[in-house]
Amino acid sequence: MHALHTNSSETLVTHDLHDERHYGAVTHPIYQNSLFTFETHEQLEEALAFEVSHIIYTRGNNPTVQALEERLALLEGGEQARCFASGMAAITAAILSTIQAGDHIICVDGSYGPAKRLMEQYLSKFQVETTFVDGKDMMQIQNAVQPNTRLIYLESPTSILFELQDLKQCAALAKKIGAKTIIDGTWASPIFQKPLSFGIDFVVHSMTKYISGHSDLIGGVVIGSKQNMDQLFREEFQLFGGILHPQSANLFMRGLRTLPLRLHKLQENGLKVAHYLENQSFIIKMNHPGLQSHPQHELYHSQMTGSGSLFSFETHIPKERMRSWSNQLKYFRKGISWGGFESLVYIPNQPDNRVIVRLYVGLEEPDDLIRDLEQAFAAIEAHPQRAI
Ligand SMILES: Cc1ncc(COP(=O)(O)O)c(C=O)c1O
Structure with a gap:
């Protein structure tokens, strides 16, 4: 699929280009495949050298999942998206792609409970320390900065008390201190908020919510720059293997049409x-x-x-x-x-x-x-x- 020259969410979720490979089918076929093979061993080797851009094995790229990822990236205004088996799998992958053992995280205290538990409890196994702050208060965020702060984790608005963080200011602070920013943007969806345009590095969504829209699917997505996402693909995406099933990707695409x-x-x-x-x-x-x-x-x-x-x-x-x-x-x-x-x-x-x-x-x-x-x-x- 080629980039569509429109900023309209309505057009982006509706219009698929005519695709000769699939007989002009109006919905993308479901590639129910674990494996994709090559005519020659040389072609296989060549593909393996650049796995990020080749379709080889579904715990990597799958055309049905890719069709959804491309559409989500366009909708969010990002370069690349990767879909996961749940919102939590997406959040975990995004967080782990930004930190090393011994790093420090600043996290908004109203964030989704399991995401907080991951940072506060699980990651302490790797000497990662998290400071929870009132995200409404930029001074608190600034004061929480330590020399080893590598991630500012946001959820705006939060999903119990619906408090916001100033995305532009958080992104600017992170850039100044050499940290990355992740936002859980599930509440606003890509329709009502575009955090990448404020300088945020990664947007995650629990697709289980609005993107599915029918309470019958679980999935998640991470969206960011090609550079950040290529690294995440090679590491957290392929190594953890928490991928979205092609059947589910097809149903998420159906949900996306009416988002x-x-x-x-x-x-x-x-x-x-x-x-x-x-x-x-x-x-x-x-x-x-x-x-x-x-x-x-x-x-x-x-x-x-x-x-x-x-x-x-x-x-x-x-x-x-x-x-x-x-x-x-x-x-x-x-x-x-x-x-x-x-x-x-x-x-x-x-x-x-x-x-x-x-x-x-x-x-x-x-x-x-x-x-x-x-x-x-x-x-x-x-x-x-x-x-x-
Ligand atoms: C704001 C928010 N983020 C993330 C998640 C996690 O998503 P999932 O249940 O798809 O793992 C949820 C789920 O309730 C949520 O409400």
């Missing part, structure tokens, strides 16, 4: 539900960067062009009662993932005992979702003292 369409509708639905909640008396605080009341709303506008439909609110209603409330909901299913068609609710445990309720607003009619929230609140208000 812009879904994201715009999800943004609209999410904001409608968030605006309704914002006016309710039991809400202490809404955590949604797309709302004007969000303390980083200006930063949101300067580095994102839209919002995902996952957000949270803080309430003074005790957690047990909020659990009862969530059990009253008819359309919001109880679950931890997000990014599919279906609305979800999750009440995470917070270290400071604040009661935070996370909602994922799906593709149902938002007025139905609001009515659902209303009836669940009416039910707990009708029985203020007892569990329902």
Whole structure:
């Protein structure tokens, strides 16, 4: 596939060039192959010398996976993408490609739990030390720098409290101290945020969420410059072998076709539900960067062009009662993932005992979702003292 000369996400996910190799097929065929062979041994040797750009063995390059990777790189504005069997496999590969034993990492404290555990606990086996910082506070990030800091790990926005980091400033700081930057950009997806354009080195996404869009796949992607990604290919990608299956790549490509369409509708639905909640008396605080009341709303506008439909609110209603409330909901299913068609609710445990309720607003009619929230609140208000 050749580069498409457009910046439109809609066109990028829709238009495939006519491909004679595949009889002009409109969807890329699934190359269900582990192995690709050569006419001569000389050709095989030549390919093996440049594995990064040859199709030899599927724990390397596979044409179906490559078609998805090329499209994701274009969408993100990066030179190259590599897909993995999960978001965590992508995060692990990206992190390990940037550090050596004895290095120091600065990580945003609201980052995805298992990613934090990888840095804080697992990597301590290799004398890698991680300092967790409040990513809202650039001074804290600066003050955490040590002579051996080699990575600044970001997640913007974070996915429980929806706090942002200033991507341009973080990238500039990293360049100054000779460190790399990785951002988990899953919430905004490539549709609403392009971190590479701010100087970030690697973007990772859990494709399980919006890119799949149908709650039926697990996968991840790392996107970056050709130089960074070629190194990651030779090491973490090929050596760990956590590749994406060609069948799954084909389904992710199907999800990608409607990513812009879904994201715009999800943004609209999410904001409608968030605006309704914002006016309710039991809400202490809404955590949604797309709302004007969000303390980083200006930063949101300067580095994102839209919002995902996952957000949270803080309430003074005790957690047990909020659990009862969530059990009253008819359309919001109880679950931890997000990014599919279906609305979800999750009440995470917070270290400071604040009661935070996370909602994922799906593709149902938002007025139905609001009515659902209303009836669940009416039910707990009708029985203020007892569990329902
Ligand atoms: C923000 C974020 N990043 C990364 C991941 C990990 O992705 P996966 O479950 O595909 O490994 C998740 C999964 O919930 C997530 O929410």
